[in-house]
Amino acid sequence: MTTLIVIACYLCLLLTLGFFSNRLFRGTSKDYFVASHSIGPFLLLMSVFGTTMTAFALVGSTGKSFERGIGTYGLMASISGLVHAGIFFLIGIRLWAFGKKYGYITQIQFFRDRFDSDKLGYFLFPILVLLVVPYLLIGIIGAGKTIEPVTAGAFPTFFTNPSAPPWLGGIPPWLTGLVVCLVVLSYVFMGGSRGAAFANTFQTIVFMVMGVVAFIFIINALGGIENAGKIPARITDQSAIVQDYRYDKKQASIVANEPPRVIGKVLSSESDDVVNQQPHFWRETTQVEFKKKNPKTGELSFFERELGYSFITFVTYLFIPLSVGMFPHLFQHWLTAKSAKSFRLTVIAHPLCIMVVWVPCVLVGAWASGVLPPGIPPPAVLSAMLNLLVGDPILIGLLTAGVLAAIMSSLDSQFLCLGTIFTNDIVVHRAGKKRYTDKQIISIARIFIICIVTLTYFLAMLAKDANVFDLAIWCFSGFSALFPLVFAALYWKRATKQGAIASIAAAVLSWLYYFHLSGYGGEYLVGPGIVPAAICFAAASVAMVVVSLVTDPPSPQTVAKFFPENNSKS
Amino acid sequence: MGKRMVWFLFILMFFLHQDFWWWDHSFLILGFLPIGLAYHGIFSIACAILGWAAVRFAWPEELEKFAESSDQSK
Numbered sequence: 001m002t003t004l005i006v007i008a009c010y011l012c013l014l015l016t017l018g019f020f021s022n023r024l025f026r027g028t029s030k031d032y033f034v035a036s037h038s039i040g041p042f043l044l045l046m047s048v049f050g051t052t053m054t055a056f057a058l059v060g061s062t063g064k065s066f067e068r069g070i071g072t073y074g075l076m077a078s079i080s081g082l083v084h085a086g087i088f089f090l091i092g093i094r095l096w097a098f099g100k101k102y103g104y105i106t107q108i109q110f111f112r113d114r115f116d117s118d119k120l121g122y123f124l125f126p127i128l129v130l131l132v133v134p135y136l137l138i139g140i141i142g143a144g145k146t147i148e149p150v151t152a153g154a155f156p157t158f159f160t161n162p163s164a165p166p167w168l169g170g171i172p173p174w175l176t177g178l179v180v181c182l183v184v185l186s187y188v189f190m191g192g193s194r195g196a197a198f199a200n201t202f203q204t205i206v207f208m209v210m211g212v213v214a215f216i217f218i219i220n221a222l223g224g225i226e227n228a229g230k231i232p233a234r235i236t237d238q239s240a241i242v243q244d245y246r247y248d249k250k251q252a253s254i255v256a257n258e259p260p261r262v263i264g265k266v267l268s269s270e271s272d273d274v275v276n277q278q279p280h281f282w283r284e285t286t287q288v289e290f291k292k293k294n295p296k297t298g299e300l301s302f303f304e305r306e307l308g309y310s311f312i313t314f315v316t317y318l319f320i321p322l323s324v325g326m327f328p329h330l331f332q333h334w335l336t337a338k339s340a341k342s343f344r345l346t347v348i349a350h351p352l353c354i355m356v357v358w359v360p361c362v363l364v365g366a367w368a369s370g371v372l373p374p375g376i377p378p379p380a381v382l383s384a385m386l387n388l389l390v391g392d393p394i395l396i397g398l399l400t401a402g403v404l405a406a407i408m409s410s411l412d413s414q415f416l417c418l419g420t421i422f423t424n425d426i427v428v429h430r431a432g433k434k435r436y437t438d439k440q441i442i443s444i445a446r447i448f449i450i451c452i453v454t455l456t457y458f459l460a461m462l463a464k465d466a467n468v469f470d471l472a473i474w475c476f477s478g479f480s481a482l483f484p485l486v487f488a489a490l491y492w493k494r495a496t497k498q499g500a501i502a503s504i505a506a507a508v509l510s511w512l513y514y515f516h517l518s519g520y521g522g523e524y525l526v527g528p529g530i531v532p533a534a535i536c537f538a539a540a541s542v543a544m545v546v547v548s549l550v551t552d553p554p555s556p557q558t559v560a561k562f563f564p565e566n567n568s569k570s
Numbered sequence: 571m572g573k574r575m576v577w578f579l580f581i582l583m584f585f586l587h588q589d590f591w592w593w594d595h596s597f598l599i600l601g602f603l604p605i606g607l608a609y610h611g612i613f614s615i616a617c618a619i620l621g622w623a624a625v626r627f628a629w630p631e632e633l634e635k636f637a638e639s640s641d642q643s644k
């Protein structure tokens with residue numbers, strides 16, 4: 001119950017911040033959508049970083065490391081440090097410049113102008129919505145998975161049907177999702193993009209600080225930093241996978257299992273030398289079979305899992321972080337910047353912020369392989385580790401608030417962004433700017449945001465058992481496939497309207513094809529381990545280049561408008 | 571150092587990211603960090619240094635001036 005009170009206090013604090021940002025709201029649509037281009041370097045860094053790190057970063061990375069090991073960091077985090085910073089520098093600043101100069105609020109406004117095509121906007125809008133929705137879902141699902149284990153026992157008579165028997169009485173995912181949606185909705189409703197920027201900054205600081213605090217407490221519980229390195233599951237000379245230690249709650253310390261507890265066996269491995277290896281600490285692919293006990297019936301069953309990553313998967317994963325170049329909510333954050341200089345801190349510090357958050361999460365996931373049952377759902381690993389190793393309910397409440405902070409700092413921007421593009425690119429665009437007053441435009445955006453929040457909530461309840469990491473990867477893959485569109489728009493004068501439409505079509509069709517093959521959100525690799533995003537990206541790039549070259553080039557006016565360097569040279 | 575050097579380092583970093591040479595190693599650095607994770611942690615720090623170099627030596631001044639200039643041509 002104490003844990004729950006701490007979490008509730010945090011949510012109230014967030015609502016207070018929403019009221020505060022509402023007081024700073026200037027009442028104009030420009031302020032609601034892009035904070036009147038007033039956000040400085042620190043707020044920009046925190047809001048951009050908070051937006052890109054969601055349940056995927058904390059809950060998903062810990063779960064994935066628990067499933068596959070420390071290769072998860074190189075696979076997603078370190079490459080994101082490079083690619084994201086590169087995109088902020090090459091794409092973000094340029095888009096901000098055009099947004100500031102020509103008054104854009106949304107991506108679609110830019111693309112419509114750049115490709116001189118009204119229809120392009122109507123074509124792109126449903127695709128952006130289709131791709132943002134899974135991103136929203138992972139936030140709500142991740143929140144639900146996090147809260148239930150840490151509040152277990154709080155209301156045993158109210159919540160009698162938990163996701164797993166040990167979590168009896170915990171707040172069920174449907175209620176967590178509902179509360180999270182309402183809190184986010186409240187401060188986005190009140191403060192718009194300024195409210196989202198303030199809330200993101202506050203929440204990003206909270207989840208970074210709490211992440212470090214959680215890490216320190218977990219290390220202490222595991223018997224110190226060096227002892228923690230001995231904890232992960234190990235392979236014996238009999239090819240069995242064993243847990244050498246367990247956490248004894250009575251003694252509040254790690255004790256050795258005598259004999260080691262067998263949790264599975266190795267089926268095959270790329271490496272010949274697996275004896276005494278901790279497979280979560282390397283990246284060689286190893287097929288294993290784990291035991292799983294049905295918590296309700298006590299019946300034993302077996303399931304297979306692949307640890308590590310193939311090299312080809314690792315290489316082709318670099319296409320996934322390209323997605324940030326096309327995130328509509330990030331575009332909106334870029335446009336809030338006061339000046340181009342505001343980007344400087346983000347370009348430099350973003351990779352470091354990623355490191356501060358991801359390294360502890362990935363380590364905790366790998367360590368969890370040595371103390372948690374292998375069959376535990378990956379999204380529940382982080383909260384299960386907190387529950388097992390950090391006994392203090394106040395601290396667990398604060399740490400869980402940190403996880404919620406990471407989740408909500410993305411949800412707010414995404415909700416706001418969908419409201420913004422619907423209002424500006426569909427309603428106002430069709431009716432004309434003079435048709436509505438500024439107040440009416442803000443009201444339309446708010447109504448659409450309420451509709452999207454409601455829809456997302458119900459979809460999240462339907463997909464409540466989805467793997468957060470895998471679903472996020474599908475969302476990112478779709479946006480990565482659209483990356484050639486924004487890159488060509490900014491850097492290739494010859495890119496045409498027809499090329500843009502062909503590129504979008506190729507991206508979406510190839511993405512839908514692989515998404516279908518994956519069983520709508522499961523892990524899926526092509527051939528020797530190529531991620532579908534790489535193929536979708538290639539298809540979209542080829543379509544852009546080929547179709548642009550066989551169609552009429554853009555008008556000289558369009559080229560002059562979007563390639564200002566040429567004008568200054570000539 | 572100029573723009574070309576920043577571009578060269580940016581591309582070089584993509585190659586350095588593919589550390590196949592540590593793939594089947596799991597020895598610990600400082601007693602707790604597996605080498606595959608330690609390497610990529612350092613890689614993240616290198617990305618930040620490259621970001622600083624890009625800001626310092628390849629900053630798009632002309633784009634900044636373009637955005638701040640007053641002639642709105644929409």
